[in-house]
Ligand code: G3H
Ligand code: 13P
């Protein structure tokens with residue numbers, strides 16, 4: 456049985472910390488983040504994007520998550536990240552995900568409302584909560600991309616939440632997906648976040664929040680990666696965003712970098728070793744370390 460995303464986020468809102476959302480694509484990533492959560496006694500949200508589902512299959516990822524949640528001593532929620540295809544969203548609802556995201560942020564305001572309302576109706580019937588997005592978060596990953604950031608308008612956000620009945624709102628305050636978040640100085644619009652918090656009572660979600668840690672980048676580069684120009688969100692800005700009311704924080708890129716750096720090192724250091732366990736084991740361990748750093752930063756340790 457999965458934990459309710461809504462319950463986890465409401466508790467976080469009261470406790471002034473953020474619940475980590477980790478994107479998962481395979482067993483090693485899942486085991487790494489769950490191990491981190493168990494060690495630090497933190498609730499977590501396991502998230503599958505449509506890209507992850509195309510790669511591994513929704514049934515397979517759902518079963519893996521179910522097993523993790525049965526074995527772990529912390530609350531684990533399962534979430535559909537950036538759902539755009541209605542059939543995928545319906546399947547996640549039918550399987551019993553804890554929550555689904557409808558990302559109609561590329562549509563105009565009225566169409567976004569219409570599509571979000573439709574998903575809210577379907578999901579709420581099964582007691583499943585819904586994350587929606589207003590404004591557009593920049594950057595690009597596999598199936599999730601937008602060239603520009605369009606900041607979320609606070610008054611529009613109030614109207615959007617009221618008219619759709621969504622449970623959490625992803626807001627655009629300057630972050631973007633992927634490893635190339637800022638060309639110059641990394642700045643989040645904390646002023647805008649404060650205004651949003653005043654207009655909207657439901658939990659707010661920060662996407663594109665990876666830190667892109669320097670040591671990880673240096674490690675990957677030492678073993679052959681080419682990552683010039685990467686830039687993440689500084690920890691201080693994450694802390695301020697939590698202070699101003701962010702209660703769910705999405706991390707994918709940092710996990711990818713951790714996996715990549717560890718695999719590169721393993722392959723380079725032992726060119727005669729072709730045992731997948733000796734290649735993916737270190738990647739899982741690196742994921743665990745990075746996930747622990749994120750949990751500490753978000754303040755969710757001990758809140759299970
Ligand atoms: O926000 C997007 C997630 O990081 C998923 O990316 O579509 O490449 O799986 P993906
Ligand atoms: P990052 O690319 O910064 O890790 O953001 C991930 C995300 O927002 C998933 O929804």
Ligand code: ZN
Pocket residue numbers: 537599632662663705
């Ligand atoms: Zn996202």
